[in-house]
Amino acid sequence: MAGTVEVETVEKDGKQFRVVKEGKATILVPQGAKIGEDRGEVQQVFYNPIQQYNRDLSVLAIKTYGEDILAKRKEKILAKSNKQSKKRKRDEKDDGNPSVETEPTASLASDQTTGALDEQKAHKQTFRILDALSASGLRALRYGHELPFVTSINANDLSKSAAESIKLNVNHNGLDEIISVTNEDALAHMYRAIADDLSKRDRHGNPTKSHKFDVIDLDPYGTAAPFFDAALQSVRDDGGLLCITCTDSAVWAGHSYCEKTFALYGGTPIKGMHSHEAGLRLILNAVATSGARYGLAIEPLLSLSIDFYTKVFIKVTRSPQAVKFLGSKTMVVYSCDHGCSAFETQYLLRSKPTPNKKGSGSFYKHGMAAGPTADRHCQHCGHVMHVNGPMYGGHIHSADFIQKLLDQIPNASPEVYGTLPRLEGMLRTALEEIIPGPEVDPTVDPKDAQHAEIDHCPFFVIPSKLATVVSCAAPSDDMFRGALIHLGYQVGRSHCRPGSVKTDAPWSTIWWIITEWIRQKSPIKASKFTPLMPGWKILHSAGLVDVQAEEKPQEGEAAEKSDEQVSSPSELELRKTLVFNEDLARLGRLRDAQKLVRYQMNPRPDWGPLSKAKAQ
Ligand SMILES: [Zn+2]
Structure with a gap:
């Protein structure tokens, strides 16, 4: 509990x-x-x-990130030291310097000193965290106690009484050596440090980085958007970590304040069951575009929509090459939000592998994208399409990072992490969200290919909601997934909603499955439908409503009608053998080794956002 x-x-x-x-x-x-x-x-x-879940997640994520990045930095320092030591020895030999023979102790000693210094440097790495809006200071206290590699934590809060209370708690926890408490406006605090670094230049003319943090945690009441710019510039640019919480779910996931969503996040929200995933993508896009102005590229490690808030963990790296791909990873979405809930994505730019002049490989050429990808009216139900976004169209998690988090769980103490079962359930679900895209062109630079990677299956469908559109009894999730797999598509689920199915199948296939389900298992009352209803066109195209006796489609004709939309001829063959039976449901059953707490089903009485702590 x-x-x-x-x-x-x-x-x-x-x-x-x-x-x-x-x-x-x-x-x-x-x-x-x-x-x-x-x-x-x-x-x-x-x-x-x-909110313990939020804090448990932050501690576990920073622990995983910190151990990983410190090990990598150590490896780098030692590899460099090793290389230099080898070079020194080689130089001495090349010079004909007999020092190796005649003064073995001196040379060895100097080598050992440098080696020892590097070793020391490798072991004594700093790791600084900024808890910019610390409030009670509990997160900072937990970081201080539970992250052994952290060398300093700056807990900052605007409220004088909060800062005093944090100080008292830091002292009570015996963490005075690690946690420093400041009582400042978070933006002033970060921008002052940024200004300081910018005005001190090194001998190459580059700004110094002495004030940069390894991790910045932003957990304000409401939106974190006003802090994105400062946090991006204050975090290390060689893979620093931003942990961002936004609790204004009515803004990024609701459609009633779309003008506010645009103002804060630079995009409009989506109306529909997948609105929370769209919210995560809007927040990621706001961070990505903010960073791109400084040549900073983002890599979302984990992006979760939890109860009423979002929590995203983002790695920030200076890479002018990587930011060139941002346009082709940014999308708008056309949504049939008043009709059948279908959506189509439209990327703003296109990064296409193009053979280089030498003929030795390919490079990504960035150009304008063709558009639009959808008609004004939904091709399935005929209702009007709305435009949403722009929002982030890359992967919202890193599978590698989630796996590392999961690897920590068997060794994590339930005494410390009070919410372990839910952490594991949510992480395993998030891992199932990542559906592999088409194979990468082997002739391009693999690093660029990584930069260019988009999420081919953003969002999800919920079979019971689809059934509502055409007023039929819903197929079970297993049956629906089984049908997708039978037709050659991939399936997964989303942590955002129970009952969600992620797939790479096009909407034409999704509606074909539902209408075929009606045909085989769940007949509808055709007289209930009128042409203005979203389900009417879908059922009509499938030959299920308003079909005059003379124009009743011959067997197979209904399938052929939508042939143009079916990309693979093999799908047409597979459609002929699709039978909704127990075998199909078994095909779609997701194996759960153990019972996982995937979704928070029973909110407690104290569930929900609480009012902001009042400054005294
Ligand atoms: Zn539609």
Whole structure:
């Protein structure tokens, strides 16, 4: 269970405090401050136990990221040292310098000193975290206790009382050596450091990087958008990590404030079951475009939509080459949001492998994309299409990173991570979201191919929702997945919604499966449908409604009608052998080795965003 709220009290400096333990941290809560029980009241909410999941995830993600990046940096330092030492020895030999023979001890000693220094350097790497909007300071305390490699944490909060309370808690936890507390506007704090680095130049004329952080955690109340620019410039540009939480779900996932969504995130939201995945993509796009102005490219490591907020972990690297691919990874989406829920993506640029002049390989040529990819009216149901975005069209997670996180779980203590089962369930689900795209052209630079990679299966469908459009009994998820697999498509699911099916099948195939399901298993009452209903055109094209006796399609004719939309001739053959039976459901059944807590089904009474802690 998330968050153990203890009612133990202690006295400190003549004041009474309640004690809350989470992970390895202990937090002193002033008497009278809220511990997340009462919603709605504008009170000081000091500790919200339901947010333990968010903190557990942050600790685990930074732990995984930190161990990995420090090991890589160490390897680099030692490899460089090794190379230099070999070069020195070679130079000495080439010079005919007999030092190796006559002064073996001196040379060896100097070699050993340099080697030892490098070794020391490799072991004594710094790792700095900025918790820019620290509030209760609990995250910083947990980082201090639970991440052994961290050398310094800066917990910052605008509120004087919050900063004082963090200081008290840092001292109570014995973390004064690691955590420094500042009481500043987060933007001023970051921009001052940026300005400092920009005005001090090294001998090559480049800005210094002495103020940069390895990790910046942004967890404000509401949107984090105003902080993207400063955080991007304050984090290390050789693979630094941004952890961003946005709690304004009504903005990035709702459609009632689309003008606000555009203002904050530079794109419009999507109306539909996949609105939360669109929200993640809008946030990623806002970070990516902000970074691109400085030549900083992003790699989303993990992007989760959790309850009422999003949490994204993004790696930032200076790479003018990689940012050239941003346009071809940015898409708008045409959505049939008033009709059958079909969508089509449209990328803003096209990066296409093109043979080089030498004929020795290929390079990516960037050019304008042809458009539009959809008609004004939905080709399936005839309803009007709306345009959404632009938003990020690359992969929203890194499979490699999720696997590393999952590898940590068997060794993670349930005492420290109170939400382990849910962490594992959500991570395994996120891993199933990544559906491999077509094979990469082997003649291009593999690094560029990585930069160019887009997500060929953004978003998802929910079979029961599709059934609602055509008013039929829904096929089971297994049956629907089985049909997709039978026709040669890939399937997965999304962490955003229970019952979601991700697939690389086109919408023409999706609607063919549903209408075939009606034909075989779930007959509809044709008289219920009128031409204005979204389901009408779909059923009509399939020969299921309003078919005059004389124009009733001959067997196979309905399938042929939509032949133009079917890309592979083999699908037409496979359609002929699709039978909705137990074998098909078995084909679509996803194997679950153990029961996973994939989705939060039973929110607790204290579930939901709590009001902002009031500054005193
Ligand atoms: Zn439609």
